[in-house]
Amino acid sequence: MTSFLSTDLIIEITYLVATALFILSLKWMSSPTTARHGVWAGELGMLLAVAGTLLNRGIVDYKWVAIALVLGTIIGVPLGKVQMTAVPQRTALSHAFGALCVTLVGTAEFYLRAPNVPRFMMSVLSMEVILGSLTFTGSLMAAGKLQEILPQRPITYKGQNIVNLGMLAASVGVAAYLVMHPDHLYLFPIILVIPLLFGVMMIVPIGGADMPTVISLLNSYAGLSAAAMGFVLDSKLLIVAGALDGASGLILSVNMSKAMNRSFSNVLFGAFGQEQVAVKGGQETRAVRSATPEEAAGILAAASKVVIVPGYGMAVAQAQHKVRELYDNLTKRGVDVKFGIHPVAGRMPGHMNVLLAEADIPYDKLLDMDEINGEFPQTDVALIIGANDVTNPAARTDSSSPIFGMPILDVDKARTVMVIKRSMGTGFAGIDNPLYYLDKTLMLFGDAKNFVGAIVRELSGGDGHG
Amino acid sequence: MTSFLSTDLIIEITYLVATALFILSLKWMSSPTTARHGVWAGELGMLLAVAGTLLNRGIVDYKWVAIALVLGTIIGVPLGKVQMTAVPQRTALSHAFGALCVTLVGTAEFYLRAPNVPRFMMSVLSMEVILGSLTFTGSLMAAGKLQEILPQRPITYKGQNIVNLGMLAASVGVAAYLVMHPDHLYLFPIILVIPLLFGVMMIVPIGGADMPTVISLLNSYAGLSAAAMGFVLDSKLLIVAGALDGASGLILSVNMSKAMNRSFSNVLFGAFGQEQVAVKGGQETRAVRSATPEEAAGILAAASKVVIVPGYGMAVAQAQHKVRELYDNLTKRGVDVKFGIHPVAGRMPGHMNVLLAEADIPYDKLLDMDEINGEFPQTDVALIIGANDVTNPAARTDSSSPIFGMPILDVDKARTVMVIKRSMGTGFAGIDNPLYYLDKTLMLFGDAKNFVGAIVRELSGGDGHG
Amino acid sequence: MKTDLITSLYVFMLAGFIGFEVIRRVSPLLHTPLMSLTNALDAIAVVGAILLAGEHKSTLSTVLGTIAIVAATSNVVGGFFITDRMLKMFKASRSPKP
Amino acid sequence: MKTDLITSLYVFMLAGFIGFEVIRRVSPLLHTPLMSLTNALDAIAVVGAILLAGEHKSTLSTVLGTIAIVAATSNVVGGFFITDRMLKMFKASRSPKP
Numbered sequence A, B: 001m002t003s004f005l006s007t008d009l010i011i012e013i014t015y016l017v018a019t020a021l022f023i024l025s026l027k028w029m030s031s032p033t034t035a036r037h038g039v040w041a042g043e044l045g046m047l048l049a050v051a052g053t054l055l056n057r058g059i060v061d062y063k064w065v066a067i068a069l070v071l072g073t074i075i076g077v078p079l080g081k082v083q084m085t086a087v088p089q090r091t092a093l094s095h096a097f098g099a100l101c102v103t104l105v106g107t108a109e110f111y112l113r114a115p116n117v118p119r120f121m122m123s124v125l126s127m128e129v130i131l132g133s134l135t136f137t138g139s140l141m142a143a144g145k146l147q148e149i150l151p152q153r154p155i156t157y158k159g160q161n162i163v164n165l166g167m168l169a170a171s172v173g174v175a176a177y178l179v180m181h182p183d184h185l186y187l188f189p190i191i192l193v194i195p196l197l198f199g200v201m202m203i204v205p206i207g208g209a210d211m212p213t214v215i216s217l218l219n220s221y222a223g224l225s226a227a228a229m230g231f232v233l234d235s236k237l238l239i240v241a242g243a244l245d246g247a248s249g250l251i252l253s254v255n256m257s258k259a260m261n262r263s264f265s266n267v268l269f270g271a272f273g274q275e276q277v278a279v280k281g282g283q284e285t286r287a288v289r290s291a292t293p294e295e296a297a298g299i300l301a302a303a304s305k306v307v308i309v310p311g312y313g314m315a316v317a318q319a320q321h322k323v324r325e326l327y328d329n330l331t332k333r334g335v336d337v338k339f340g341i342h343p344v345a346g347r348m349p350g351h352m353n354v355l356l357a358e359a360d361i362p363y364d365k366l367l368d369m370d371e372i373n374g375e376f377p378q379t380d381v382a383l384i385i386g387a388n389d390v391t392n393p394a395a396r397t398d399s400s401s402p403i404f405g406m407p408i409l410d411v412d413k414a415r416t417v418m419v420i421k422r423s424m425g426t427g428f429a430g431i432d433n434p435l436y437y438l439d440k441t442l443m444l445f446g447d448a449k450n451f452v453g454a455i456v457r458e459l460s461g462g463d464g465h466g
Numbered sequence C, D: 001m002k003t004d005l006i007t008s009l010y011v012f013m014l015a016g017f018i019g020f021e022v023i024r025r026v027s028p029l030l031h032t033p034l035m036s037l038t039n040a041l042d043a044i045a046v047v048g049a050i051l052l053a054g055e056h057k058s059t060l061s062t063v064l065g066t067i068a069i070v071a072a073t074s075n076v077v078g079g080f081f082i083t084d085r086m087l088k089m090f091k092a093s094r095s096p097k098p
């Protein structure tokens, strides 16, 4: 590292430039107009860094490197081509891959350096492999739950939290011992295996619907383990990339926990043993008004301002393209149509935006909660498609509600509210929604895709458009 | 530096913490509600860093250090107590002190290390002393012009730019030679003396009123030279502080150049040889309407919404306290009074805000250009106090005007415009202001302090208020 | 070692500040692509893996390094690819089609 | 030396990014106190001067270091003092006095 050879200097400079490009990359993500430049900057930085590394004079054999790069590309391409609805599980899977890389490198570095590992080096190395291993299995579990390969319901047993915390404590303890006695090489596999197990056990008690929070948190862990790897290899580039990733995951987790009105520690500790709140009995007796696609189409056609609120149900029903047809039809009729997007609508931060953008809805029609809430009082129809909790007025008014205090979309301030869902069933939070019993509310029972399709057919049939 | 002694580690950690505190300090400056925390964070960081340094085991003699610290404090206290109107020259003076410190340390470091100075070290050292010396004399000159000790008018002669650039080139050339041959110790004084001279010559051709731009630029240079010193001493804390200061000066300069619609290069190269535009003849023949304090008081009392636009004239007349009395009186009568602050009103960025805050006007009444411009069409009276260029509508309409394109306060959209100034004289840009010839405009000729005082007397006398 | 540690801590701290400043300002519209982008950037760990696999210091390190490259490269390729795909979908509204 | 250079460049670059992000967001209300604050922070150069004056490696370095401390300290003291004075003046409006 302290060589005076100019190749080394060139490599160092490519890394410096790559670091700057990575920062610019995230900076340009601030707005959809510059975001693609961000991707290009990131790609360029990556290219420079990899090319610089390949110049390294320490590399004696390019064979395995080349094979691995090709293989990685072969795996990467299909992972880049997944359906938009599969993005959450893809993200989880890529956290697993990132963590795997970091863990393997950390393990190799340990065995190359042991037994002469300085204390500080051993501490960051342990952090790298502990965080890396638990992120690896944790992310695989999360991906499995999201892909519905694994059971989505939380599996709990007595003393679970104690077992989990015990495992974490044990691995930290062994790591601390290794820091003091790095010559006890046989201990190293322990700080790999226990966290691998912990990663699994950590996810077992968490319901499938809570995975996005877990993913963001694992995102942050993956970043931190990469930064630790940067400390070990004395690579500033890696430290910066890891810190940026860590910050990103943390901010997304905090955002989500705020938008769900759950305490940050609840999120930070992986929402251990989170329990679903049981539906209160007796509300079935209250009356709701329902309507047919024809009636709904009539009301929409007569409106001058409509706000569509999509939720998880739109995603599972894959209704976004039908929603787009509805949007087109109404817009052509001169109706002002906007979308109100709650930060945790769906099953991933930004999930709704990506789905609607995929269906070609212009992003300037997608307004977030703070932007749209002021507009509901002037709205003729709020059309809710497969969303539930994020529209529940109990969060504003009922202090006994488990979601009390959660910021919601004020759809109940619109003149008419229409809700597309299949039944009177509850959403993620498992609680009843008083919105459905309001006089101004019409329930449109049915699958989101089919029902929106039926409305569009009515609208088109009615006047020959579309 | 690579010692394993724990004192060294403690020192390094105090520096790290100080660095974080410095960043937080500037972060908290983003809003007036947190800004004082910013000062405290900065103070704490400074205290930690100095205390940490004093722990350094290399220090063999505390006598001179102690004497110097006391002496510095004795000089510093009065510099912290100057009048608000003297802040521009105080700022210039403190740039000079900062640059002096950096230059002296750089000089001492050179003679301690010479003749064995590695090339890179010599390059940053040269940058440190060149930037430091020219900032030192340049800032002293700027302070002199602002304090009106030195003649404020630009002194120009033929070939001035060539002489100045020649000096700069010469010092860079000598520095480059020293980088290659650091054993030629006798050359070092040259890269001190030429920049010192250059600093003086650079300011000579610049008018006194252009000093704020120069100050911001010198601010940036001072920061860069401190960062260079950080490279020399391998002090991350100093690099960070220098980079922050450099960025700050640069941003302020860019802001100012934008607000004056001057090209950034014009600012970056110190506005060499900037010439005052001559007043076009003949406009004196056009008629203006003037009014007395009584008439002005009557119009203000009858208004329901007044926007006061202060400018350089308010600062020189020290009229801010009288303005405050006017504000109080009108507010008590139920008039809605706001202030419209142009980014370059006065003679320093933020100058007007500090003066008005000093006079106890709440900062939420001080709106910047973008915020206030939408309000002029609903404004009954725009009262301009000692401002001129920043209200000149020619910037919007007359493409032949030297200030064409400069963003201005749209006072001409108010129902009535009243302008307090002493004469039909021009402002900093030296051009006529068509605003004064509008039918809706009333000229209130007189010194700002006296005239506002007279209006207040009228208003108080008229209804017995106070 | 100690100076390295301190230097690395500086870099980590400064990058952390930048991360918070920059990412807090990412539009909520783009939170999903943000995740896949940071994922791709994070896969810069491939650089460490390349050195391991290429320096061939031991069989273990070569094997682990090679697997690590595969894992990281798939993130790089897949991450940038899907991010760009998503971002391409975000279009501002234009005058309605005829 | 070279690694030092690179490290210093990283720190400079990262701090520069932070500077631009943070200072662009300083309210224009506070541009005057901002200048005096950055001035005070910049006077952290006093740390280098203290070492020079205290280490007493040569008469020249002690003399220059001592003068440098005086210059920097006056900036520290004066800069923080006047910044705080200015900031104290900024008050939000309250309900009008009786």
Ligand SMILES: NC(=O)c1ccc[n+]([C@@H]2O[C@H](COP(=O)([O-])OP(=O)(O)OC[C@H]3O[C@@H](n4cnc5c(N)ncnc54)[C@H](OP(=O)(O)O)[C@@H]3O)[C@@H](O)[C@H]2O)c1
Pocket: A209, A210, A211, A212, A213, A256, A260, A310, A311, A312, A313, A314, A316, A317, A343, A344, A345, A346, A347, A348, A349, A351, A385, A386, A387, A388, A389, A390, A391, A420, A421, A422, A423, A424, A425, A426, A427, A428, A429, A446, A447, A448, A449
């Ligand atoms: N976005 C995130 O990152 C994130 C992360 C963690 C947790 N969460 C949680 O997820 C929830 C998100 O709120 P949300 O309003 O989007 O969803 P939600 O409250 O979970 O409600 C979704 C609704 O969609 C309906 N639905 C399901 N499939 C449907 C289909 N095929 N057609 C039509 N409707 C269908 C369901 O009712 P029926 O069964 O009656 O059809 C259900 O009530 C919040 O509680 C949030 O805290 C979100």
Ligand SMILES: NC(=O)c1ccc[n+]([C@@H]2O[C@H](COP(=O)([O-])OP(=O)(O)OC[C@H]3O[C@@H](n4cnc5c(N)ncnc54)[C@H](OP(=O)(O)O)[C@@H]3O)[C@@H](O)[C@H]2O)c1
Pocket: B209, B210, B211, B212, B213, B256, B260, B310, B311, B312, B313, B314, B316, B317, B343, B344, B345, B346, B347, B348, B349, B351, B385, B386, B387, B388, B389, B390, B391, B420, B421, B422, B423, B424, B425, B426, B427, B428, B429, B446, B447, B448, B449
């Ligand atoms: N703020 C900055 O950082 C900065 C930096 C560089 C340049 N500038 C330039 O400075 C100018 C600032 O604009 P501005 O509108 O504030 O000022 P201005 O255009 O310079 O006009 C000031 C006016 O105040 C009047 N005045 C002077 N003394 C007075 C007194 N005692 N009582 C009453 N009136 C008095 C003068 O007219 P009379 O002689 O008739 O009284 C003059 O027209 C801009 O051109 C800007 O580009 C500002």
